[in-house]
Amino acid sequence: MxxxxxxxxxxxxxxxxxxxxxxxxxxxxxxxxxxxxxxxxxxxxxxxxxxxxxxxxxxxxxxxxxxxxxxxxxxxxxxxxxxxxxxxxxxxxxxxxxxxxxxxAAVEAPPLEIPKMEWNVNPETMLDYRYVSVRGLRERAALKVQGEIVYAFHTYLREQGFTEISTPKIVSAGAEGGANLFKLDYFGEQAYLAQSPQLYKQIMVGVFERVYEVAPVYRAEEHATSRHLNEYLSLDVEMGFIHDEEDVMTLQNGLLTAIMQRLKDTCAAEFELLGATLPDVPAHIPRIPLLEARQLVTEKFGHVVGGKDLDPEAERLLSQHFAETQGSDFVFVTKYPRAARPFYAHPELETDGTPRTDLTRGYDLLFRGIEITSGGQRIHDYAMLMDSIRAYKMNPEAMTGYSEVFKHGMPPHGGFAIGAERLTAKLLGIANVRYARAFPRDRHRLTP
Amino acid sequence: MxxxxxxxxxxxxxxxxxxxxxxxxxxxxxxxxxxxxxxxxxxxxxxxxxxxxxxxxxxxxxxxxxxxxxxxxxxxxxxxxxxxxxxxxxxxxxxxxxxxxxxxAAVEAPPLEIPKMEWNVNPETMLDYRYVSVRGLRERAALKVQGEIVYAFHTYLREQGFTEISTPKIVSAGAEGGANLFKLDYFGEQAYLAQSPQLYKQIMVGVFERVYEVAPVYRAEEHATSRHLNEYLSLDVEMGFIHDEEDVMTLQNGLLTAIMQRLKDTCAAEFELLGATLPDVPAHIPRIPLLEARQLVTEKFGHVVGGKDLDPEAERLLSQHFAETQGSDFVFVTKYPRAARPFYAHPELETDGTPRTDLTRGYDLLFRGIEITSGGQRIHDYAMLMDSIRAYKMNPEAMTGYSEVFKHGMPPHGGFAIGAERLTAKLLGIANVRYARAFPRDRHRLTP
Incomplete structure (x- = not known):
C-alpha cells in the first residue's frame, strides 16, 4: 500500500x-x-x-x-x-x-484505530489522544446528540417566551457558599470561577421575567467520579410570576418532551449506533415528596437511606420503582428538606401561609436512576431572604450585590439547571460523563 | 402616596x-x-x-x-x-x-430612577447598580437585541449544516501565544482562561467539518477602552473543505443577512427606542485588500497609517468611503500582512502555489467604522504549521496537543469570531461596549 x-x-x-x-x-x-x-x-x-x-x-x-x-x-x-x-x-x-x-494527506497513522468501535486501551490514553479519538463514530455521536439537546433547549424556551442571557463566569463570591471554587487572580483581586449562574439568572428575572443561559460552570471537586466534571455545560432556566414550583416542573416536563422529540428527529442513527433507546416523556412526569420516596425505598426494597437526601442506590431503586409501576424513566422528587438545599430555596408553606422550617419547594429530577436536575422555587421576599442568609451563617455583607435586588419587588420565581453532559451520558448509556464532553477537565487533566 | x-x-x-x-x-x-x-x-x-x-x-x-x-x-x-x-x-x-x-412589594425605592431614559450619573455608579439599572428600557434593549443576534447565529448556522460544540475555557496555554491571559490555579497546576476557542474549533473541524460555539472568552487587558471587555461572548465559527477564505466571507455575508433580518422581525421596538437604524447587508459585501485600503485612506483622506494594520481612524475613514461610494455599512479588509496575524493564519499563495511570506488569507470585517470580526483561512498542512510555529518563536513542545492533529489529514479550513457585545453596541449606537453586557467585567469591576 x-x-x-x-x-x-x-x-x-x-x-x-x-x-x-x-x-x-x-x-x-x-x-x-x-x-x-x-x-x-x-x-x-x-x-x-x-x-x-x-x-x-x-x-x-x-x-x-x-x-x-x-x-x-x-x-x-x-x-x-x-x-x-x-x-x-x-x-x-x-x-x-x-x-x-x-x-x-495524513503524515502519520493515527495513534488509535479510529474505525474501532471499542478501544481496548486505558481510558486515560484515549483521553490523551482526544484531539483525534473524538473523530471516532461512537465518540462523536455523543457530542452530536449533545448539540441537538442544546439546540432543542434554545428553540423550546424561545417558544415559551424566554430570553437568552450571558452572565459572568468570573465572580467575587460563590453562589453556593464558597466550597469547591477555582481561585483566580483578577488584576490583583481574589476572584473565582462561577459554580452556577444562579444569582445572576435570578436578577435577570427582574428584567426579562423568563431567562435561560447555556454556558460552562466550574466545580473544583478533588474527587474523581464517573458522574462529575470540573468544567461542564450548564443549561440554566429561571422564570418569574410563578405560583409555585409546580409551574417550573410543568415547564421542564414540556422541555424534556421537546428535547426527546428533536433527538428522535435528528439522532436516530446515533442512538442506533450506541444501542441506546430514547425515553418516552410522560405528559405528566410522576412526582413524589422526598420523605415518601425514602420510605418507599426502605419498605419496598429494604434499603435504608442515610442523611437527609437520597443516596445513589436510593436514586436507582426509586427510578426502578417508577419504571416498573408507571412506565416512566423520569420522576420528580419534591419538597426537599431545608438541610439538603441552599439558602435561596423557597420554604414550603403551611396551609395558612406560614413558612415551614423543615421543607423547601426544591425538587430533583431523576432519570434512569440518576439525578439530572436540581430545581425549585426561590425566595423572592427580601426579609425572608435575609433571614435565610443569616440562618445559613453566610456573610450578609458579601451577599449585598445579590440580596439588594430583592429590595426591588422581585416576583415569585423558580428555575432549574440541567448538566448537559450528564443528561447526554445517561441518555446514551455512556458510563463515564467525561466521554460526553469534547475535551473534559478533571482532577489530573488539563490537556488536550 | x-x-x-x-x-x-x-x-x-x-x-x-x-x-x-x-x-x-x-x-x-x-x-x-x-x-x-x-x-x-x-x-x-x-x-x-x-x-x-x-x-x-x-x-x-x-x-x-x-x-x-x-x-x-x-x-x-x-x-x-x-x-x-x-x-x-x-x-x-x-x-x-x-x-x-x-x-x-419593593421595600425601598430604587437607587436610580428606572423610567429615566438617560441617567445623569457617573457611568461607574450606574454599573455599580447594574443589578437593578439593567431593568431600564434602554439598558435591557441592548441585551434583548444581543439575545436575538445569538439566536439568529444558531439558527442560520444550523441551516448551513454546522454542529454546536462546547470547548474548555480552562486551558494549559493561550491560543494567541501567551499575552493577556488570566492565570488560574488548577489543582496545583498553572492554568489559564481561554482567550479564544481557536485551536479547539479547528480540531473539531476534523470531527464535524463545520462547527460553531457561543461561549465567553477572556482577555486580561489592563487598559480600559470603550471597545474592550475582559470577559465577552464570542460567536465562533470554523468550517472545513473550503477552497480559500472567500468561502468563509461568503458564509459570514449570509449569516449577517440572517441576523439583520431577525432583528428586523423581532427588535423593531428596541431599535426605535434607541434611535438606531438597522443596516442593509449587501448581497456581496465589498472587499478590499489591506494594502489598497491603506493607500486609499492616505490618498483620499490624507491620513497616513502607521504600523502594518489599520488604526482606528483608518477604520473609520475606510468605512466612510464604502458607505459613501457603495452604500455599504460593511467592508471586508482582506489579505492581511503576516506581521499582523497569528501563527495559524494561512499564507496567501503565489499563482504557482508557493506560499507568500508577506501576506496571509486573513481578513477583518469593518462595520460602521470599527472591526467586528477577524477571520480567515488557517494553515492545515502539518509541515507548514510547524514552520510557522518556529517562525513565530513559539515553543513547538508546548503546542503539541494542538499541532498533533494536523498530522491527521486536516482539510483546508477557515473561520471567524464575532464579539457579540461589540456588534450589539455598534448596531445600537452604544458608545461603550460595557453597556452591551449584563454584568461587565473590566479592570476595576468584579461586581455585581
Missing amino acids: TTEPQSPQVPSVSALTLPRTLTRQLNQHDGQRVRLLGFVHARRDLGGVQFLVLRDVSGITQCVGSGLHLPLPESSVEVVGRVKAHPKAPGGYEVQVEEFRVIS | TTEPQSPQVPSVSALTLPRTLTRQLNQHDGQRVRLLGFVHARRDLGGVQFLVLRDVSGITQCVGSGLHLPLPESSVEVVGRVKAHPKAPGGYEVQVEEFRVIS
Missing part, C-alpha cells in the same frame, strides 16, 4: 460541476454520479481492487476502485463515482470510484 | 379565569378585559385618580384607576382592567383598572 503526495490545491474538474453529496444522502442518488468529501476512515488494498471507507459528517460509506493509491487513514479526500445499491455496505449503497483526489 | 403590604400569595379570582396579556398585545384587545403582570415602572397619584405605568417583558403600558394604593416603584403587580384606545398613552392604549394586586 502506498501513499501519494498531496495534490495541488485546485478543485478537480468534477468539483466545478458536481455539487457535494453527503454519505447519508446516497439513497437518493442510486445509479447517479456523485461527489463525496471526507476522511479515510478505513482502507483495504486487495491488489487489483481497493476499498476505502469514507467518513463525512453524516456517516460512512464504502468506495471501491482500482489503481487507487490510498493515503494513510484520516487523510481528507475527494471521491467522484457512481452510486450502486449494495446490501452489505454500510447504509446499503457503495460508490464505484471514477475520480479520486487526496485533499490533505 | 401610600404603599400597602404584600398580599398573600394566592391568585386573584380573575387570575383563574383570565389568561395573561402582554402589554404589546393590547392592540388586539381593544375594549376587552385583560390581566397584566409586571413591575411598577412609574406612578403618579392625582388624589382622585392614580396613574401606574406597568412594565413587562414586552414594553410598558399606562393603567388608570381610583382608590389605588400604589406601592413603591419596581414592585411587581397584577392588574385586571379594560383596554381603551388612548392616542397619548405609550403604545396607543391604556388600561382602566378594575382589580389591582401587589404581588411583591
Whole structure:
C-alpha cells in the first residue's frame, strides 16, 4: 500500500460541476454520479481492487476502485463515482470510484484505530489522544446528540417566551457558599470561577421575567467520579410570576418532551449506533415528596437511606420503582428538606401561609436512576431572604450585590439547571460523563 | 402616596379565569378585559385618580384607576382592567383598572430612577447598580437585541449544516501565544482562561467539518477602552473543505443577512427606542485588500497609517468611503500582512502555489467604522504549521496537543469570531461596549 503526495490545491474538474453529496444522502442518488468529501476512515488494498471507507459528517460509506493509491487513514479526500445499491455496505449503497483526489494527506497513522468501535486501551490514553479519538463514530455521536439537546433547549424556551442571557463566569463570591471554587487572580483581586449562574439568572428575572443561559460552570471537586466534571455545560432556566414550583416542573416536563422529540428527529442513527433507546416523556412526569420516596425505598426494597437526601442506590431503586409501576424513566422528587438545599430555596408553606422550617419547594429530577436536575422555587421576599442568609451563617455583607435586588419587588420565581453532559451520558448509556464532553477537565487533566 | 403590604400569595379570582396579556398585545384587545403582570415602572397619584405605568417583558403600558394604593416603584403587580384606545398613552392604549394586586412589594425605592431614559450619573455608579439599572428600557434593549443576534447565529448556522460544540475555557496555554491571559490555579497546576476557542474549533473541524460555539472568552487587558471587555461572548465559527477564505466571507455575508433580518422581525421596538437604524447587508459585501485600503485612506483622506494594520481612524475613514461610494455599512479588509496575524493564519499563495511570506488569507470585517470580526483561512498542512510555529518563536513542545492533529489529514479550513457585545453596541449606537453586557467585567469591576 502506498501513499501519494498531496495534490495541488485546485478543485478537480468534477468539483466545478458536481455539487457535494453527503454519505447519508446516497439513497437518493442510486445509479447517479456523485461527489463525496471526507476522511479515510478505513482502507483495504486487495491488489487489483481497493476499498476505502469514507467518513463525512453524516456517516460512512464504502468506495471501491482500482489503481487507487490510498493515503494513510484520516487523510481528507475527494471521491467522484457512481452510486450502486449494495446490501452489505454500510447504509446499503457503495460508490464505484471514477475520480479520486487526496485533499490533505495524513503524515502519520493515527495513534488509535479510529474505525474501532471499542478501544481496548486505558481510558486515560484515549483521553490523551482526544484531539483525534473524538473523530471516532461512537465518540462523536455523543457530542452530536449533545448539540441537538442544546439546540432543542434554545428553540423550546424561545417558544415559551424566554430570553437568552450571558452572565459572568468570573465572580467575587460563590453562589453556593464558597466550597469547591477555582481561585483566580483578577488584576490583583481574589476572584473565582462561577459554580452556577444562579444569582445572576435570578436578577435577570427582574428584567426579562423568563431567562435561560447555556454556558460552562466550574466545580473544583478533588474527587474523581464517573458522574462529575470540573468544567461542564450548564443549561440554566429561571422564570418569574410563578405560583409555585409546580409551574417550573410543568415547564421542564414540556422541555424534556421537546428535547426527546428533536433527538428522535435528528439522532436516530446515533442512538442506533450506541444501542441506546430514547425515553418516552410522560405528559405528566410522576412526582413524589422526598420523605415518601425514602420510605418507599426502605419498605419496598429494604434499603435504608442515610442523611437527609437520597443516596445513589436510593436514586436507582426509586427510578426502578417508577419504571416498573408507571412506565416512566423520569420522576420528580419534591419538597426537599431545608438541610439538603441552599439558602435561596423557597420554604414550603403551611396551609395558612406560614413558612415551614423543615421543607423547601426544591425538587430533583431523576432519570434512569440518576439525578439530572436540581430545581425549585426561590425566595423572592427580601426579609425572608435575609433571614435565610443569616440562618445559613453566610456573610450578609458579601451577599449585598445579590440580596439588594430583592429590595426591588422581585416576583415569585423558580428555575432549574440541567448538566448537559450528564443528561447526554445517561441518555446514551455512556458510563463515564467525561466521554460526553469534547475535551473534559478533571482532577489530573488539563490537556488536550 | 401610600404603599400597602404584600398580599398573600394566592391568585386573584380573575387570575383563574383570565389568561395573561402582554402589554404589546393590547392592540388586539381593544375594549376587552385583560390581566397584566409586571413591575411598577412609574406612578403618579392625582388624589382622585392614580396613574401606574406597568412594565413587562414586552414594553410598558399606562393603567388608570381610583382608590389605588400604589406601592413603591419596581414592585411587581397584577392588574385586571379594560383596554381603551388612548392616542397619548405609550403604545396607543391604556388600561382602566378594575382589580389591582401587589404581588411583591419593593421595600425601598430604587437607587436610580428606572423610567429615566438617560441617567445623569457617573457611568461607574450606574454599573455599580447594574443589578437593578439593567431593568431600564434602554439598558435591557441592548441585551434583548444581543439575545436575538445569538439566536439568529444558531439558527442560520444550523441551516448551513454546522454542529454546536462546547470547548474548555480552562486551558494549559493561550491560543494567541501567551499575552493577556488570566492565570488560574488548577489543582496545583498553572492554568489559564481561554482567550479564544481557536485551536479547539479547528480540531473539531476534523470531527464535524463545520462547527460553531457561543461561549465567553477572556482577555486580561489592563487598559480600559470603550471597545474592550475582559470577559465577552464570542460567536465562533470554523468550517472545513473550503477552497480559500472567500468561502468563509461568503458564509459570514449570509449569516449577517440572517441576523439583520431577525432583528428586523423581532427588535423593531428596541431599535426605535434607541434611535438606531438597522443596516442593509449587501448581497456581496465589498472587499478590499489591506494594502489598497491603506493607500486609499492616505490618498483620499490624507491620513497616513502607521504600523502594518489599520488604526482606528483608518477604520473609520475606510468605512466612510464604502458607505459613501457603495452604500455599504460593511467592508471586508482582506489579505492581511503576516506581521499582523497569528501563527495559524494561512499564507496567501503565489499563482504557482508557493506560499507568500508577506501576506496571509486573513481578513477583518469593518462595520460602521470599527472591526467586528477577524477571520480567515488557517494553515492545515502539518509541515507548514510547524514552520510557522518556529517562525513565530513559539515553543513547538508546548503546542503539541494542538499541532498533533494536523498530522491527521486536516482539510483546508477557515473561520471567524464575532464579539457579540461589540456588534450589539455598534448596531445600537452604544458608545461603550460595557453597556452591551449584563454584568461587565473590566479592570476595576468584579461586581455585581
